[in-house]
Amino acid sequence: MQTNFFDNLSPLPIDSSLSEIVSTLAKSPNCVLHAPPGAGKTTRVPLALLKKFHLDEKKIIMLEPRRLAARTAAARLANTLGEQVGKTIGYRIKNDTKISSETKIEVVTEGVLTRIIQNDPELSAYSCIIFDEFHERSIHADLGLALAIEIQEALRDDLRILVMSATLDTQEVATLLGDCPIISSKGKSYPVTIKHVPLPQMVASRIDQNIPALLTHIAKTIQYAIANDEGSILVFLPGAGEIKRVADMLQSTLPPDVDIAPLYGNLPQRQQDEAILPAKTGRRKVVLATSIAETSLTIEGIRIVIDSGLSRSSRFSPATGMNRLVTETVSIAAATQRTGRAGRLESGICYRLWSEVQENSFRAFASPEIKEADLAPLSLELAQWGACGENGVHALAWLDTPPTSSYRQALTLLQQLGTLNTDFSITDHGKAVAALPLHPRLAHMIISAHLNGYGRTACTLAAVLSERAKGTDLRHLIEQANSNQGISKTAQHLCKLLNIPSTEKLDSDKTGASLALAYPDRIGKLRDNSRTEYKLTNGRRAQLTEESPLAGTPFIVVAELNDAHATSRIWQCAPIDFDDIHTLFHNEIQERSRVEWDERNASVSTLQTEQLGDLILSQQSSTEASEEQILSALLDGIRTLGIDALPWTKEATRLRERLAFMHIHSQQLTSTADCYEWPDVSNKALLNSLETWLAPYLAGMRKKADLRKLDLETILLSSLEWAQQTALQKLAPSHFTVPSGSNIRIDYSDPTSPVLPVKLQEMFGATQTPSIANGKVSLTVHLLSPAGRPLQVTRDLISFWENGYPSVRSEMRGRYPKHPWPDNPLTAEPTRKTKRALQNQ
Template identity: 50%
Template sequence: MSPLPIESVLADLSSALQQRDEVVLEAPPGAGKTTRVPPALLDADWLGKQKIIMLEPRRLAARAAAEYMASMLGEAVGRTVGYRVRLESRISTHTRIEVVTEGILTRMVQDDPSLDGIGLLIFDEFHERSLDADLGLALALQGRALFREQPALKILIMSATLEGDRLAALLNDAPVIKSEGRLYPVAIRYGAAFIAPERLYHELPARMLATIKQALVDEPGSMLVFLPGQAEIRRLHELLRSALADQKNIILAPLYGDLDLQQQRRAIEPVAAGRRKIVLATDIAESSLTIEGVRIIIDSGLHRQAVFDHGVGMSRLHTRRISRASSIQRMGRAGRIEAGVCYRLWSEHQQAQLIPFTPPAIEQADLLPLALQLQRWGVDDPNELTWLDPPAAGHYSTAVQLLCSLGALESLNKGWKLTRHGEAMARLPLHPRLAHMLLMAQPLNVTGLACDIAALLSERDPLSS
């Protein structure tokens, strides 16, 4: 097994966790933090026989990380290393490293605020700042403070692009461990200026196609192409099938969250000698995943983001430019096996104009799920918890009022408490609106129909999963 850059700081990391209960780890893409850190800490004296829980933002990344770590130990998944994601669990009584998706952690903390038997909680790729990650950290910190006795629950925050000093200050001036460098250099090739939003639909596929065809001529190896969403992936996939029909050595592989597991595995597995692969991906491939053989990145510079519209009470998808941090993450997908190259479909001047970090979801997402979980936790005022960025008071108040209209809350003195209906909603692994729909369907004897609707709205294509 070849050494990775992260290995040079593993001893320092273990020592820091021996002395402190909170540590921040900054490591660039490709350093190996996701798969090398948990096994390296498994035999630490301070951990004893307790478990390590590592949070991953996506199901595919959670499965892939667990499978890779298990293979490093020469074991099947579910022995020493396992995973828990929505609707799937591979753990046993022997499991000491659990890779879980973020919503799973929220339920774990709600069920046992002390997280008894867990010695280390790792937040991987924290720079993505999902709503569940921010909530999970806030609940874990308060649960530890109120209910945990010795041995202490230790918390490790990991990311390639992180506001490390700001986060360290939040965590009692936690030490920041930095792993420098990646395995191989990545050359950057800039293109023309960003496409104007009104021309995006017509111009993006043609520009991506031209760049991919040029890269196939200029560079060897497989390719990872970043696109904003599934619609763009499908359009470009059709264009490439036609344009590359005579090149039988090239495999086209879409990669996005709603694909079934077999198709997702096909995208990340290595190809046979003499063949090349073009992976067409959303930002699901931006972090945690290692796609074997990739040394070329084609980056549209765009991503699709759900933003809550408070005027209509619904989330809308917006196509936006990525942040500088995301551009670094994407570039870092190359250079894993040899020197790589990253084609950016924007100018070098525009790179300097990108916002430094992607705004956290807590600033622009629907806060209804967060409000329901905080009410279940017993908190009326979010400011009772520790946040890197607290939810805006007005937006949170709107979410609370909507919970009241759904019958999930009732007034108690100057605050609120969950009704029996609200308790049932909070225990369902669904958005509160969908949970409310399922519960209301029961007395009407239309539960089956409600389940079908909930599956369609939450999974988009449940029949293919």
């Protein structure tokens, strides 16, 4: 290995800071380096540390957030030394390792650092950990840093930690690292001209609202840039689907000297490597990339960036326990990083496909992954580390502590998979799951399926899901797995880890059974009267498209779905036999006697059911039910039907209205003898208190029709004590005796203002307005004509006699001449008779 490897290299901005970085880490265990894109931190700093500490027998490990970046960084570091990867410089990424006994710098990614720490908690083979591109805030980087800090504090005070970032708030990280030194380095970038070229119809709206139109606009912008600008083009798109669609649009429209190069995470390694190489002499290329190209990589020859302004990421919902893919606008920091790609090697141009007005609504920084992600993998790692449950997670040093709701959801899932004990400590099965390079769901799946005899099928399914192969019916993807090199390689690697022989049968009929082991919460049963809608064991609803070949399948297991709506759209699933559900989950299936209200038949039904989670697998009629269960179901039925489903006779309704009056006016009754707690008889109150006032009268009833037997007037009266019934008659009488001697029914339909409807002639001589409730509530008097039609409404009789009666008399005595209309109603005899009847009496 050379020790003077910097001597003949082209200078980079970071070079002026290398001596400070090295001397700082010689004196201080921790350091934060802020260096913008293009400074050279990834390819220079590890070698500078190696040169300083080359006599140290321990190694340096550098964490990169992406596999492509890790392989590229290792290759460039090795090239600087004039070596092949695998000697002094090596890498470890998922399913690919190139290191040797000579390796002194290991570039690792994803969960590899965590795996190394779990296997060697002292990190005895390493002297320094470098966290590169830490501003991306991947969940693996956050976890790795938290564990590294604990190792340093508890076991290795000589362990060095260097955090390198382009856009992060470095002070926050420095504080976490014990107020360590911060070193800032200038970057080298060439001027980039920014041009905003939004779609006209999207100037004032969100740019993710019409992606098809945006993709057409992108294709036209690419064609414009090729015709008017020089150099190769880097186009940022949200995902692989959009990359393929834009590539199809361009295929027949580009000049013959322009090549299209896709670049995204699941692309085969060979195609990724081709995308980042410079265009061949005399040719240009258009690199269609996801956010994978934002940082770490320098793609040779890029002068033009076209930025869609969109990114796609997975969001975990603790409420549903499921992920959903979200397409959203990028942050200002990410947009700046993307723009900078055009000025790495020379001056360039960036076309931003949004308006400056829209840019005002962009976030400053993207949310850290730990706040948005499924925390099951992290939670299992913490349990293996010994940081069990919520107390354990809070004992570690985090830039952002894992959200409580997501963390609890993860612990529940891990217990369901058998990887955690009740005290959240890791089980032996959990250790086996944690040892595999898979999400805990998939690791549990392949281990359990292996024990059931279809491990190779499960390993192939895990490879299909890990590589994000496209297709709704996962059985077909299993059958086609051997034709996909990436899936086949991953499946073989997993089989090797579990010692599964290659001769074992690949049985696509066991796809659903395998998938159920990973997603026991997403086993779905077809809903009645539907071909596409399913109820899942987690209680959610999910739907296939009408065109799906699995539409109408009685039972399925869902691997991937869009959880953006109340009914999720199923993207990937597989059918499962009822017998397989029974075999796999016989310990979790509960047999229950279900007594519930059947809305269709309007009666209580008694069923014997088999239930898995929230999903009723099967049910049949049963006669076994206690009186308490039947009563409870009947009360549920009444609440479903509503209070008006009860047989409210006129008498019961009138009594209820009087009780409502007493409930409203009870505070006006100051007499101790009359102060009772009058029941609330509103619809809501009666439904909420059915157990108290109605349940004792429902014995032997099961159907809506049975309710007709109820005597609600008697039931309501029975809810009152005898003295209270007497007080009710006294304070809110059903009738009022008017001056003529008639007993007139009081109308309590408006309990705030009861009404006395009475013929005007029957109130002659009345000098006071009628009242109830010991005179505290005046009745509203509706004075009627001899034909019973309203003439006047009053709550002040004296005022009416003096002011209103003369005009009423003048108008009515001609219309009703047979009835008395005296000049002075206060001295006239009250009567309901005609003048002739009065003369003949």
